[in-house]
Amino acid sequence: MPDADAIGPGDGGPEGQDKARLVGRIFDRVADRYDLMNDLMSGGIHRLWKESFVDQLVPRLGERYLDVAGGTGDIAFRVLERVKKSGRKQNVSHTQVIVCDINPSMLSVGRDRAIDRGLLTDLSWVTGDAQQLPLPDKCVDAYSIAFGIRNVSHLERALEEAYRVLTPGGVFLCLEFSKVGDRFLKRLYRLYADNVIPMIGEWVTGSRPSYEYLVDSIRRFPDQDTLAGMITEAGFGRVAYRNLSGGVVAIHSGRRL
Numbered sequence: 431m432p433d434a435d436a437i438g439p440g441d442g443g444p445e446g447q448d449k450a451r452l453v454g455r456i457f458d459r460v461a462d463r464y465d466l467m468n469d470l471m472s473g474g475i476h477r478l479w480k481e482s483f484v485d486q487l488v489p490r491l492g493e494r495y496l497d498v499a500g501g502t503g504d505i506a507f508r509v510l511e512r513v514k515k516s517g518r519k520q521n522v523s524h525t526q527v528i529v530c531d532i533n534p535s536m537l538s539v540g541r542d543r544a545i546d547r548g549l550l551t552d553l554s555w556v557t558g559d560a561q562q563l564p565l566p567d568k569c570v571d572a573y574s575i576a577f578g579i580r581n582v583s584h585l586e587r588a589l590e591e592a593y594r595v596l597t598p599g600g601v602f603l604c605l606e607f608s609k610v611g612d613r614f615l616k617r618l619y620r621l622y623a624d625n626v627i628p629m630i631g632e633w634v635t636g637s638r639p640s641y642e643y644l645v646d647s648i649r650r651f652p653d654q655d656t657l658a659g660m661i662t663e664a665g666f667g668r669v670a671y672r673n674l675s676g677g678v679v680a681i682h683s684g685r686r687l
């Protein structure tokens with residue numbers, strides 16, 4: 431089994447169980463610095479990407495949301511805050527947001543953040559694998575996954591599970607690193623990713639390999655059209671995507687028919 435410290439860009443990359451263990455150890459190591467790292471690595475831009483993502487989700491009072499690979503709760507908090515704003519005097523607790531993540535350390539940081547924000551009653555935190563969700567069929571109106579699907583060992587299984595838990599007509603939304611089209615931007619981005627991200631990672635979390643894994647996993651991840659094809663293959667209709675920041679990330683969407 432490859433050790434996290436032994437994984438770097440250029441090797442074959444872990445698969446299956448090895449990848450799952452590696453990803454588990456990485457997020458254990460970085461959990462308490464994860465949010466700070468996101469701000470430093472992206473210069474805060476991840477916040478704009480996430481805002482855009484939640485804009486597209488259009489959170490509504492009374493709906494049931496599932497945020498898979500939800501980590502420290504960033505998307506879930508935004509969903510609830512939007513609903514609060516739109517609902518004003520109405521009761522937000524009619525809206526239910528489930529955060530599901532395979533890593534208890536990430537969820538634990540998320541719970542602490544929720545306590546700090548006074549967001550407790552409308553949220554539930556579930557430890558579970560995106561490839562085998564511990565939830566019944568057709569139980570949520572929207573499924574979101576942000577910067578998570580790249581980390582699962584078998585992407586197709588995660589998509590099948592997303593389809594299974596959504597109600598008919600339910601929305602699927604995925605925010606993920608993707609492929610930059612413009613050649614100049616691509617070169618610049620590559621220089622930044624290869625040199626700056628692992629350096630910041632080492633400095634902040636003490637774990638350079640974790641952030642080398644991040645860069646490598648972005649490189650290996652399917653491009654926009656390939657991912658859209660896989661979402662269609664999983665049974666979703668009205669599949670579309672839009673690029674943000676020239677394709678550094680993309681939002682893919684679909685609906686359970």
Ligand SMILES: C[S@@+](CC[C@H](N)C(=O)[O-])C[C@H]1O[C@@H](n2cnc3c(N)ncnc32)[C@H](O)[C@@H]1O
Pocket residue numbers: 453457498499500501502503504505530531532533536558559560561575576577578581582583
């Ligand atoms: C980069 S973080 C994203 C967290 C959050 N969605 C955000 O945007 O800040 C990736 C998350 O995916 C989780 N993860 C990795 N593999 C998973 C799996 N198979 N099932 C569920 N969660 C998984 C990790 O534990 C981690 O919390």
